[in-house]
Amino acid sequence: MGNVLLILFGTLAVAAFGIITGLVFLGVDRILVARMQARIGPPWQQPFFDFFKLMSKENVIPRNSIPWLFNLAPLLALASSIVLLLYLPIGSFPALLAAHGDLILIVYLLIVPALAMVVGGFASSSPYATIGAQREMVTMISYELPLATIAVAYAWKLGQAGVAHPFALSSITANPIWGLVGPVGLAGAVLLLLVLIVVTPGELSRIPFDTPEAETELAGGLLVEYSGRNFALFYLALGVKSIVMAALVVALFFPWNVSDFIALPTVAARIADLAFWLLKIEVVIFFAASLIRISLARLRINHVVSLYWKYLGAVGFLALALLMIDGMIA
Amino acid sequence: MDVTTTLETGYGAWSPLVWLAAFAVTMVIALLIRSTGESRYKKDSNQTKPFISGNEAPQDAYHIRAGNLYWGYLEALKGYYQKLVPLHTGIMTDYVLWMFGVVAIMLLIGLSI
Numbered sequence: 544m545g546n547v548l549l550i551l552f553g554t555l556a557v558a559a560f561g562i563i564t565g566l567v568f569l570g571v572d573r574i575l576v577a578r579m580q581a582r583i584g585p586p587w588q589q590p591f592f593d594f595f596k597l598m599s600k601e602n603v604i605p606r607n608s609i610p611w612l613f614n615l616a617p618l619l620a621l622a623s624s625i626v627l628l629l630y631l632p633i634g635s636f637p638a639l640l641a642a643h644g645d646l647i648l649i650v651y652l653l654i655v656p657a658l659a660m661v662v663g664g665f666a667s668s669s670p671y672a673t674i675g676a677q678r679e680m681v682t683m684i685s686y687e688l689p690l691a692t693i694a695v696a697y698a699w700k701l702g703q704a705g706v707a708h709p710f711a712l713s714s715i716t717a718n719p720i721w722g723l724v725g726p727v728g729l730a731g732a733v734l735l736l737l738v739l740i741v742v743t744p745g746e747l748s749r750i751p752f753d754t755p756e757a758e759t760e761l762a763g764g765l766l767v768e769y770s771g772r773n774f775a776l777f778y779l780a781l782g783v784k785s786i787v788m789a790a791l792v793v794a795l796f797f798p799w800n801v802s803d804f805i806a807l808p809t810v811a812a813r814i815a816d817l818a819f820w821l822l823k824i825e826v827v828i829f830f831a832a833s834l835i836r837i838s839l840a841r842l843r844i845n846h847v848v849s850l851y852w853k854y855l856g857a858v859g860f861l862a863l864a865l866l867m868i869d870g871m872i873a
Numbered sequence: 874m875d876v877t878t879t880l881e882t883g884y885g886a887w888s889p890l891v892w893l894a895a896f897a898v899t900m901v902i903a904l905l906i907r908s909t910g911e912s913r914y915k916k917d918s919n920q921t922k923p924f925i926s927g928n929e930a931p932q933d934a935y936h937i938r939a940g941n942l943y944w945g946y947l948e949a950l951k952g953y954y955q956k957l958v959p960l961h962t963g964i965m966t967d968y969v970l971w972m973f974g975v976v977a978i979m980l981l982i983g984l985s986i
Contacts, residue, residue, distance in 0.1 A: 547894075550891070550894060550895060550898070551898060554895055554898040554899060554902075555898070555902065558899060558902045597910075598909060598910035598911065599910070599911055600911060601911060601913060601914040601915070601920075602910065602911055602912055602913070602914055603914045603920050603921060604914065604921065605921055605922070605923050606917075606921040606922065606923075607923060617903075617907075618900060618903045618904060618907060619900075621899070621903040621906070622896060622899035622900040622902070622903045623896070623899075625899040625902065625903075626892065626895050626896050626899050629895050639895075640891055640892075640895060642879060642886060643879050643886060643887070643888040643891040643892070644886060644887055644888065644891075644892065645886055645887065647887075648887055648892075652892075667923070668923060669923040669924060669925070670923070670925060671924065671925070674941075677941060677942045677944075678945065680942065681942075681943060681944075681945045681946045684946065685946070708886070711886060754945075762924060767924050768923065768924065771910060771911055771914070772907050772909075772910025772911060772912070773907075775910060776903060776906065776907060779906070843945075844944070844945030844948075845944075845945045845946075845948035845949040846949070847945065847949075848945050848946050848948075848949035848950065849949040852949065852950065853949070853950075
């Protein structure tokens with residue numbers, strides 16, 4: 544009974560936290576992008592204003608669509624994004640469901656929000672949305688390979704170092720990879736970080752991997768028919784998923800807390816760790832989303848596949864090989 | 874094995890029921906958020922027509938063939954598929970030959986390790 548209540552109230556707390564911080568970071572992202580373009584940009588609360596505005600607008604359901612699927616997709620996208628956050632540590636708080644899922648599960652669950660968008664796109668029965676959904680599926684297939692190489696390389700290294708439960712996030716955060724490798728393995732770990740940084744904008748459908756939406760080409764692609772509260776839910780899902788991807792990068796590569804270095808009373812340590820975690824999340828979002836989308840133009844879908852499947856896949860395997868060589872040298 | 878317990882492999886863990894319970898709670902949260910939004914719209918008006926940049930399109934033009942689904946994928950890996958597709962001759966003996974070839978290579982690798 545205690546566990547059920549913990550999951551219930553914990554899920555509510557994490558959902559509120561994920562949605563609010565997701566929107567705040569979307570606002571910060573817009574300000575930073577504006578400043579890099581020599582614009583002032585909107586206030587940081589703009590995503591909140593956008594959300595409430597969308598909720599007050601008409602929720603149009605296209606006449607050729609499959610209404611129940613069309614309405615279900617945004618719910619699925621938001622719910623599955625929040626669930627992902629339950630498997631990831633937040634600050635020095637361990638993940639709520641840490642004992643019930645590992646890195647492999649997270650890699651698989653990352654597909655669900657994207658799949659929800661695909662379902663919504665196909666259910667729209669619009670040519671733009673259908674093309675967008677098709678592109679989203681191809682993008683999804685493409686970044687799976689580099690993402691899988693990261694999970695395998697990480698668990699292999701931890702297993703080789705004799706760490707129990709190498710796929711568990713708690714084992715990964717307790718044993719940062721930087722402390723387990725020599726110079727050759729360090730190069731491999733840096734390459735893995737690079738791969739995950741490039742996979743992040745693909746997972747979030749942000750420029751240069753926004754081919755499924757492509758406003759100037761597909762008029763919004765798989766979201767073209769969405770409006771009102773359905774679109775607002777997709778917007779919330781984007782915010783939560785941004786936090787999820789950044790939290791994954793932080794958990795894998797930057798798991799340190801302030802309380803690891805400075806002795807603080809328990810409550811102060813929790814607050815300091817949470818503040819430091821939020822700072823790390825913002826830094827990751829800045830480099831993986833804001834900076835990349837301001838620097839590059841949209842890639843064509845076949846270029847997205849080439850980049851992820853051929854080049855990043857090869858970099859992932861190279862990183863795995865470097866970690867193995869490092870293991871043999873040590 | 875009891876389905877209510879978390880599967881512990883020694884490498885990681887996975888509990889479908891816990892995921893399902895958490896997913897049910899988050900679905901309720903999403904539904905509650907959705908229920909606070911505006912649900913009305915003008916049915917059977919022009920606003921429900923699929924958006925095609927303001928153009929009129931016949932009914933059959935709304936559908937994109939599923940044959941286009943993997944275009945980007947096939948285009949990016951063209952070199953690989955150009956070599957792979959002709960190997961699929963549809964002749965049974967060819968496939969059996971391939972199977973024997975692959976088994977022989979695997980045996981050689983296995984014996985050499």
